[in-house]
Amino acid sequence: MATHLVSGRVNLAFWREVARRELLDCLDKCIGSKAVVWDDFLTGPIGLIAEYSLLKEHEVDRMFPLRPGHLPLKSTSSGAGGNIQNVIFIVRPRLELMTIVADNIRKAEENPGRFRKEFHIYFVPRKSLLCERKLTELGVYGTLNTVGEYNLDLLPFDSDILSMESDSAFKDCYLQGDPTCMFHVAKSLMKLQALYGIIPNIYGKGECSRQVTDMIMRMRREMAGTERLISPQIDCLLLIDRNVDLLTPLMTQLTYEGLIDEIYGITNATVKLPPEKFAKKDDDPKQGQQQQQQQQDLPTEPKKVQLNSADELFSVIRDRNFHAVGPELSRRAKILSAQYEERKDAKSVSAIRQFVSKLHHIQAAKMSLATHTSIAELIKERTDKESFMDSLQTQQEFMNGIDTDKINSHIEDCIARKEPLIKVLRLLCMQSVTNNGLKPKIFDYYRKEILQTYGFENNLSLQQLERAGLLRVQEQKTYPTIRKTLKLVMEDVNEQNPTDISYVFSGYAPLSVRLAQFLARPGWRSIDEVLRLLPGPTIEEKQVLPTGLQKKRPMIGDSQGDSTKVTLIYFLGGVTYAEIAALRFLSQQEDAPTEFVIATTKIINGHNWLQSMLEVPQTSTETTPQR
Amino acid sequence: MAHVTGDWNPLGDVFYRKVELYSMDRLWQEVADLRKFKVAVAPFGGPIALMRDSNKITQVRGSSHIVIFIFSAAGKEISRINWDSGNVIHIGWSLSEDLLCIQDDGTVLVYNIFGKYQRNFNMGQESRESKVIESKVFHNTSYGGTGVAVLTGTYRIYVVNDVHNPASRKMMEVPGLDAPPSSWCVIGGDRQNHILLARDKRLYKLDRSDMQQEILETKTKEVNAFIEMAVSFDNRFLALFSDTGLLWIGSSDLQKTYCEFDTSSQMRPRQLVWCGTGAVVGYWENLLLVIGPQKDWIKYNMDTDAVLIPENDSLHILQTHTHELLQRVPGVVEDIFKIGSMAPGAMLYEACREFQKESQKADEYIRMIKDQLSLAVEQCIEAAGAEYEPNSQKLLLRAASFGKCFGTNVNADKFVNMCKLLRVLNAVRDYQIGIPLTYDQLKKLTLTVLMDRLILRRQWALAQQISQYLKLPESEGESRILGHWACYKVEQKHIPDELIAQSIKEKLGDTPGIAYSEIAKKASECGRTQLAVKLLEYEPRAAEQVPLLMTMRDSRTSLRKAIESGDTDLVYMVLLQLKEDLPRGEFLMMLRNHPQAQDLFLQLCREQHPNLLLDLYNQNDNFQELANTAVRDSLTEKNLQKRLDQLNAAQDNYKKAANEFSMKATEEEIKLLGYQQRMQEQYKEQFLYLSLHDTVHKLVAKNLGKMAEQLRKEFKFPDKRFWWLKIDALAGAGEWIELERFAKSKKSPIGYEPFVELCMKHHNKYEANKYAAKVAPEHRVKMYIRMGTLDEAAELAFQQKSEEDLNLVLRQCAGNRQLSAKINTMKQQLGKK
Structure with missing residues (x-):
């Protein structure tokens, strides 16, 4: 189940096991049937630790996301919700969430129904005094039977x-x-x-x-x-x-996994992708008709793909430079079809059996290959765009220290075109960092351009970036020394068979x-x-x-x-x-x-x-x- | 030296012996006329309490005050209590060595061995009203607790099972009980304690919910009433003494009878107790009768008054001059020393003795036990443990050590452990300490409890040495002892704070795991706040330290400590408390002096107390943040005038903060809002709150070029950006003619690519084509690609002989085989040239 965690030098499956046990300990402290109310943010992380069936074994009958208003405890017609004995809130220690929790409890207390319910709250990863005070202020602290903490900090x-x-x-x-x-x-x-x-x-x-x-x-x-x-x-x-x-x-990542994250965003080791590329891949022609109909409905639902080393193919290509992914995929495809062809040579019964035993593995490999080929296509569409290439080129110039003390025309163009602000800021910050800050005149020019284009309110954001040291007025120039001593920029990078870590950003x-x-x-x-x-x-x-x-x-x-x-x-x-x-x-x-x-x-x-x-x-x- | 077996007395096939533990201290001898006192002795060699028995008429010397004396087992006085409370019926000790004084009103007062009052509890309403007429203190070893049972004037029995958790429970009543029972006792069980009660010859077994009458038929002699009872230490065996002098010995559930013994004494024994589990001892006026389960007996003559104290493996006999131990000679000891014994241990012991006499017989003995050498060694080791006298311990250990030399793989661990434990035992048995424990008792008691007892007696040095010697874990040994020592130390009010803090630091300095907070708490309880603060300096656990510092109102230190710990919860705890306690100004001032605390407080304010946030910024002259806050507020402000006011305030503060850029930006924003308001009224279009870019864009798109031009000048729009904007706005609005006019109006500062790009963005390939021609030839291929006319792009690239551009086109035509092929041929042709 969590086999992908075991393979490292330090066995992280053990870490997961401990986290699991702690979660169950928390649940078991509340005796009887339970409804768990989740802080939305936590459902993903907890999913990495324990699956629903396990919670069910520990009498978790219902689960809800944390929302203001009435807890939908009685909504089921079967009446299963009616005799829930415990309501457990599992939340991050955020003050704004406390208001919702309090609201939930008060509404539930107003019409208690036939069975008295007990309320519990667990903070992840740690209790906070402020939240406890807030609950007291809101008058529900006393109603809570347990105020505990579930120390889930690092997720495997x-x-x-x-x-x-x-x-x-x-x-x-x-x-x-x-x-x-x-x-x-x-x-x-x-x-x-x-x-x-x-x-x-x-x-x-x-x-x-x-x-x-x-x-x-x-x-x-x-x-x-x-x-x-x-x-x-x-x-x-x-x-x-x-x-x-x-x-x-600030730099655009050029590894396979990095690009997936840059373009689609990976959360909790899962990525959501536009479904169009995935729906049609089905080689059963008879179902084609139905398939097409389904396709009409499908695209609304994004395709979720789990990204971890349990997927053998992904574990190989995830860290490669994207340019090296294509060749690997086609190599795999060839091997796979060769394996598939073996069935023709399988004459004897034992040979057939041998083939059949491998079939499951082959099919899994095929699935995985299809998925990643589709993802790679999606990425390639993006990376082939001119704007992507232009940005990349600008980044290369900056990290080589070329013209970092002048106004960069690509950034200027991006602002003029009103490209997304983040993209502009990312490049701008990069110029500032590689130049150890910008000359005051240039700095003011950029800032003015941004405020005029994207709105005055962004001045506050710019100040934040200043505070973080990402944007600033020029100081002593150290970047060139650092770059040279640490060999940050490498010429002649071999993206296919890298010899140095610089391959991850192509140089x-x-x-x-x-x-x-x-x-x-x-x-x-x-x-x-x-x-x-x-x-x-x-x-x-x-x-x-x-x-x-x-x-x-x-x-x-x-x-x-x-x-x-x-x-x-x-x-x-x-x-x-x-x-x-x-x-x-x-x-x-x-x-x-x-x-x-x-x-x-x-x-x-x-x-x-x-x-x-x-x-x-x-x-x-x-x-x-x-x- | 007399032979070891000289004082052994046979009881059936085992032996009993009396060992003198101590000859008592002089002071004890002066006080302890045992006949006049109630005597209580704690089990496991614990302390002795004496209290004058008011039922016995004695001559009163000095004042008529009643005094409770507490002595060690060796008769050294530990403390005395001047009794000024009620009428005490019974005194007894708990297993944790607390003295329990049971008064006739059912109140039980608890004192420690230093005579310091600890707490009290009550046996219930009924005992208060009808008075307690008899009481018993009992130990239940199965859950390790001490209980109290009382018999009230109404002949009901109430029991508290554990004095640490006193809840008085009523036992079932015996029907028709109208006189005190002939005798009764408490029998401890696994889960529940029972009472065994005799009403004449009828026996009743009681607990909270059940009552059973038991019939015990005696075979050898008639019985009218059972007048004395004794339960063994482990609650498994029972002895009953009848008015006719018959002693019945059996199991405590009355199911088994071991023997019936006729003492032919009509007199009630002064005490009837068990010696370990092997024999019952009856004590009459000057006679001690030890009776075994096989009707064997031993008789000792007693010349002075004595008190018998049962232990788990033996019996203590306390007299005015001596404190003796009566025990069954342990099996291993018997095996070695019994005359004519052929046990391997005995042989080894002999061999060792001969060896010391330099006699060759040693060798003969060793040869005899060659095969059983390790057994022999083991026996000698165990026997050494069972001996009380260091001399015999030494002899036996020497024999064991001698035997070890002949074996090839004798494990030395047992030997070493025994040596260590014996050293500890001998040390605590010492007259000065006075804890006469046997090896078996120590095993039962455990080392941890022994350490507890030493700590209780304030024997810090010995406890410390033992824990170091035995290498006990710090949390059980050293740090705990030092912690208790320090707690005791801070209670000594006559020593100045400085000295105490210094001596505590010296002793505890580098021992890890000391709970300084506990010590400090103690100091604080004693009203020594200064000392407590000093001590808390040493506490490494901030979570313990900070709350305590807060209770002592040392806000400065507590805040500093909380910050150091990195635990932000602690910092908040201190801050919130201080916010309550201090006047606003002082509080803000204090924040200013602690930047980290201030940052945290700001975090809280942002969410919870926006007003306080402003106060803080004002206090610190943080104009930058004041301005930012005003800007932030303005963004959500719906009313234009209010928004402008806020922006004006912001501008002001930016100026004070010397942030020229932000000041100017704010100024521009104010100006822009003014324009927007006017335009909104004039053109009946929504302009307010757009960015300058969007405003001008809208103006261009709405064909209000003049206004756009005005804004452009006013706000110093860079040329290039204005072109981009205008092209996009015109293309977006589909003003193609206007766009063309604009293109021709001047030479474009940004080239003509943007025209193509933006036409394509708005899906007008035809228009795009117009501008593609104007694009510099070297960029034109890209334009064609963008327009999707790949064929033309390829042609052009070929014409320009640019392989790079060809590749660019090739990359775009995935899926278009024909074109790919064409480009590849082109590339080949280029290559040839």
Whole structure:
């Protein structure tokens, strides 16, 4: 069921199992039949942890999304809702949600029906004092039988990815100075250490990294003497503040998975795609007629595709440069048809049986191939557009430091054409970052252009970007030094058979991943100068293992002989799929000094990242965001 | 030295022996005329309480005050209580060594061993009204609790099962009980405690909901009444003594009879108790009779008054001068020391002795037990554990150690453990400490409880040494002991805060897992706030530390600590409290001094208290944010005039904040709104709140070019952007003629591609074609592609001999085989040239 989580060096299925058990513990505390009211935002994440049938086994009879008004408890004609004994709210600690919860409870209390109901609330991932106060203010706190918390912070997305999916993490920490999210990060790290052992080495770069390091060291002191003795499975923790590398998320990702995210947006490892491409693929001609009729109805419902390494084909192509995906797909297609042809050679009964036994596998492979071919086509349509190519070209110029101190005509054109604001801002921020800020005159020119075109209210958003350091007035120029020392820009990238991580952006190596790469070999001392240029403190800490575990480490002639270490890299403020791909690429190298497990507050792309910071949320007029 | 077996007395086929635990302290000897006192002794070698028995007439010396003395098992005085409460019927100890004083009104007062009053509880209304006439304290080892049972003047029995959770329950009544029962006792069970009550010779078994009459037929002698009862420590066995001197021994459920023994004494014994589970001991005036289940007996003469205290494996005999232990000689000890024993352990012991005498016999003995060496070693180790005297322990351990040398794979763990435990046992048995535990008792009691008892007696140093010696986990051992020590320390009010804080820090300094908050709480309870604050400095757990600091009104420290912890919930907790407590101005001032707290508070204000937000910005002269807030408010404002007011205010504040750009932008917005309002009135079209771009766009599209031109000049529209806008607006409105005029009006600053592009955007290929020709030749191929005329694009590219452009076209014609083929031929031709 969760087999795709097992394959990594650190078994994340275990993490999921623990999360599952905790959820069931919460449910089991309320005895009797239950109705669960979900915060909409949580249904996706919880879906990764437990399936409905499991909840059903624990007497969850009904589930509703959290909405103001009456709980539809009695709406069923069968009367199943009538004798629900417990109503459980599972929500994030958001003040605005408390009003809805209170409304629900009060309305339900007004006409209690035949059976008395008990109300419970669980906060994910943690209780908040403010919410509890709010509930008290609203006069329902006393009605609640349980006010608990369900500590689901990191969600296991894949065998090497954990994410909190916290939208506001970056904004809260870097713009508003609210470190709540970092506290959650620290807590999640403590939980990771409780399950997988103390992580002996901690490195980090950035202000938030320092905060988190301080917190986990402190929390460890707090629980002194009660640690469980588990030999460390993770050798090293690397914390990276997103604002250390603001450039990478601004660039258009060019890996397969990255592009899917850029164009369609992946949430909770699932993507919703326009259905047109998928409906017609059915090779049963007899049903063609019906199929066509169905097609008429279908396109309203977007096609959902689960994206994780359980899909063997996807696990191979997800991290490739998109240019390398086409060849791989056609190679697969050839193999598949060859396999299919084998049936003709199968003369003997045993040979046929052998073929039939493989048939299931072949069909699954075929399905997957069809799906990804369709997705690839959809993406190609987009990437072949002139506007896409132009943007890409501008990005390449910026990262090479070409004319970053002049007004860029492509950006100008985009504004003149009134292309989506986010696209403009993304390019503009990139120019500012690669130039360490813009000359005041140029800055004012761009800002004025934007305000005149998109409206005065966007001045507030621009200020937000300024606060984040994405837009600013020119300072000392450090980007060229950083670019050269860390070899961020590579010529002659082999997209088909890459030799360097820069393939993920067809020529640009993400700064954050370079930091990780240098840390693993030869060590950060070699890039001392660059680290000083990057914002925030550099962190190097060691955690002393509990005495019981210390001796066991240096075993002579260790039979496992596994010298590859495991590094947990935690991105504070988000990580992109392209960076994940680059890290995986590093892990897969033959002489890799370390393998990576990735944790983050959210998997981001330039679009949703900027969006989260803007003051007035930009609602794209088109159905799919254009970039 | 006399042989070990010298003081052994046979009882059937086992032996019993008396061991002197202590010869009592002088003070005890002066006080303890046991005849005059109620005596209570806690099980497991616990403390002794003495209280003058008012029923016994004695000569009163000094004041007539009643005093309760508390002594250790070795007779050292621990404390005394000046009794000034009611009439005490009975005293007893709980398993957690609390002294229970049961008064005749049913009140039970609880004291600790230092005579400090802890709490009280009551046995119920009825016992208050009809007075308690008899009471018993009992221990139930199956759930590890101590209970109290009382017999009221109405002959009803009330029971509290656990003194820590006192709920008095009434037992079933025995019908027709109009005089005190002949005897009664409490029999502990797994889930419930029963009362066994004798009314003459009839026995009743009672609990809360049930009453059963039991018939016990004695075979050897008539019985008129059972006048004494004794239950064994583990509640499995029972002894009944009848008025005719018959002693019945059987199981506590009365189902089995082990023996009936005729003591031929008509006199009620002063005490009837079990010695472990193997024998019943009756104590008459100067006679101690130990009776085994096989009717065997031993007689001891008693020369002074004594009190018998049953233990789980033995019996303590407390006298004015001595404290003795009566026990069955443990099996292993018997095996080794019994005369003529051939057990391997015995042989090993002999071998060791011979070896020390340098006799070759040692070798002979060892040879005899060659095959059973490990068993022999084990026996010696166990026997050492069962011995009370360090000398015999040493002999046996030496034998075990000697035997180990001959074995090849004898596991040393047992030996080491026993040595360690014996050291601990001998240390706590010491006269100064006075906890005479046997090895079996320690096993039953567990080490943790032993540590508890040492802590209870304030034997910090010994407890500390033991926990270090046995390497107990810190949470059970060291940190707990130090925590308790510190709590005790802060209660000593005569020592100044400074000194206490210093000495606590010195001792506790680097021990992890200390609950400083507990200590601080204690200090706070004692009214030593300053000390508490000092102590809390050391508490690593912010979640414990901050709330306590708050109760002590140390807002500054609590806020600092909360921020340090990174737990924003804690910060909010402090902030909300401070917001209540402090005057507004002071509160805002304090926020200003703590930027992190201020940021968090701002977060809260944005959602909950917009007014406070403004106050904060005002206080901090944060003009930038004041302006932003005004702008933000203006965006949702429906009334134009109000919106303008807000924008004016914003402009003002931007100016104060020296944000020139925003100031100008606001100014422009105000200007734009003015234009929009006028135009809206003039043209009866919706213009308000559009962006400048959209306004001009609309003007162009509505064919109001003049106005558009005016705005363009007013707002310094860049030329290029204006062209883009105008083309798009005209194409969008389908004003193709106007568009063409515009194209010809001047040379386009943005070339002619946008014309093609925007015509195509608005689906007019014909118009687009017009402009395609004007596009510079090198860009024209792209234009054709955009228009979808791929054939022409291909032709053109071929003409221009641009392979790059050909590729561009080729990429677009997926699915168009014919054209693809054509382009490929073109490419080949180009290649040839």
